Amino acid sequence: MAASEPSVPLVETVHLRMWFPLPRSLREQLRHRPRRSIHAVDDVSLTIRRGETLALIGESGSGKTTFGWVVARLHDPTGGTLRFDGEDVTRLSGESLRLWRRRVQIVFQDPVGSLDPRLKVWQIVGEPLRAQFGERPPLVGPAGRRFVRRVVRSRSVLRPLGELWRAAVAYMRERPPAPPGAHAATVREAVRRLLPEVGLPADCLDQYPHEFSGGGRQRLSLARALIVNPSLVVLDEPTSALDVSVQAQVLNRLVELQRERGLTYLLITHNVAVVRYIADRVAVLYLGQLIELGPAAEVLAHPIHPYTKALLAAVPVPDVKRRHTRYRIRGDVPSLIDPAPGCRFAPRCPFVEARCRASDPPLEAVRGSDERRVACWRAAEIGSVAPSELLEMVREPARASAP
């Protein structure tokens, strides 16, 4: 296996595609109209290297979360290939998928909803441990085969009920012993040892999630992701539901954990400040397509794609003179349903040309940097335009200038 070979990227997606088919109305079905779909992730090819933090940014509806979910195989991709550690895991299913999940864990955006309100802390955090290392193999081994054979041989269920019962008793006696992870004491001990690492007291094992603050719940979520010792952690907007001060604490904790455990992060966020703080590389998504990729510092300092520029220009800056500015990108995000050909950003782009509407720009390397890729026909011409030039001074109406 190619595992742990440093040259092989941890995750590699090749033309990864996640389309959600829309239901057709009866009328459309009768007229044999093709099924339309939402192109949430469309042809995204990128790699995540071992030990790095790759940030995925974009506005709402750009497919960031869907991409993260596909990488964690919570969605089955419609097309393309997903490689993990050099292995193709696109079509992994059943028990092998279930066991693969210990290598990729995900921290969900909603710290309230992603914790089952009826379970205690040790049950929530220990759940992956139990699922991965505490499950008996189902009806396998000689005992299981004998049980199935006896049941099948008895044909009917009602008449030889006694036979079924005896087979079940024999199976219970012969089946493999429960693995250590199945014992509550083991799980509790593991959770107790992990909780301080994410900054929670070790004695809250028997509390319920509603007794924690937002930051505490996000830490629980993080502990749940870390307990099976994954290689990749998908962080789906880990801090967007938290106060600014708590955000900083959680981010610092994330950085320390990454250093201690050699984790790889796929960080999904819309918060440029968070990207600047912890990301090594950044990938910008717009309408399901990857439009810019490169080292975080470079991309944030010199964005090339007009959309990246606009995104950065929208970040509020504590500057009195810029209070009445707004950026030039107008309009709403176009629909993701069967998008038209051509650059997805063309309808909103201030630098749009005829060829932008005609065909998709390929993701190409940027001259002068071997790390950066950008998908824009005019990258060479507009690359040096600063994001601030997208801003124009606008006299706001009096009511809008109120704080």
Place this chain on the structure above:
Amino acid sequence: MGTRPAAESPRPVVPPTSRPSPWRRAGRGARTVYRVLRTNPLSLAGFILVVLLAVAAVVIYVDPGVLPYPALAIFTGPPKSAPTWGHPFGTDELGRDIFSNVLAALPVDLAIGVTISGAALLIGGSLGLLAGYYNRPRSAGAVASTVILRLTDLFLSFPSLILALAFTVALGRGVVQVVVAVLITWWPYYVRLVRGEVLAVKNQPYIYAARAAGVREGRIVLRHVLRNVLEPLVVYFTLDIGTVIVTFSTVAFVTGALPYPTAPPVEWGSMIATYYDVAASLPWTVVFPGLAILVTVLSFSLLGDGLRDLLDPRSRRVIAQTGASVPPPTAGPARDDRPVAPPATGAPP
């Protein structure tokens, strides 16, 4: 690496952790139940009444000798007697003691209520779970759930009481026949209830979290879906026992499927049906069986309301600690799984 929770090879068994003994925990649990129920005197009353009724029913079932007079025995005292000390609920025209008969009916009616609601809960609940959880488009589960739901609609499109009466007439006389008839009209409500709750729960982020953790689907259903659906289900079940008793009595009353003085199982509805003709002259013969139904239904209703508070860990903890009554929690966790993203603020240190 050293102090890491052993993921690759969890250590066999760690010395017993700080879990209190089962007895201690049971005691604490009982105290929590009492504390929560105490904050709402009505549900405490319902709880006590249900316990009393259940104990009385068991005693009467085990030893019918505790009744003042045997059930259905005639000429136990003067006929047509109004309530007296010897016959607290009076007697009918043949001198049967109404008090003894009302008591003798208690285990029958309770058993009928629990049996019908319980069977409806099991049948309807499992069908509802199936229809709610396994409905991915174009799968075998979707076909099954469509069949289940259309069948449910079919039954729900009839007024349930009329349907129960029709089935009783078709099936003939006897307790089992009436139970089956009521049950046939009863399970579809549980399908609807459970399916609705499952649909709300199955897209909660914690279900996806469990899936991402590698929990098997069957276990997700039992551990997360069922557990979160259970609370409204148990509450509904408790309230339902009373409704079932009323419906059963109504069916028995209207159809006369259980001719009271001749057929052994005494039941409140059929008692009222029998004495209906003499209700004007001997009102106590119908008033007391009716009151028995009222009290039973009321105690289950009160208990059901109390259970709602008790089963929710959020309100349970608050009440048990403060002893104060809290406003009922909003039903279930928030349904919106994607809060509106705040604008990019947050300057990190």
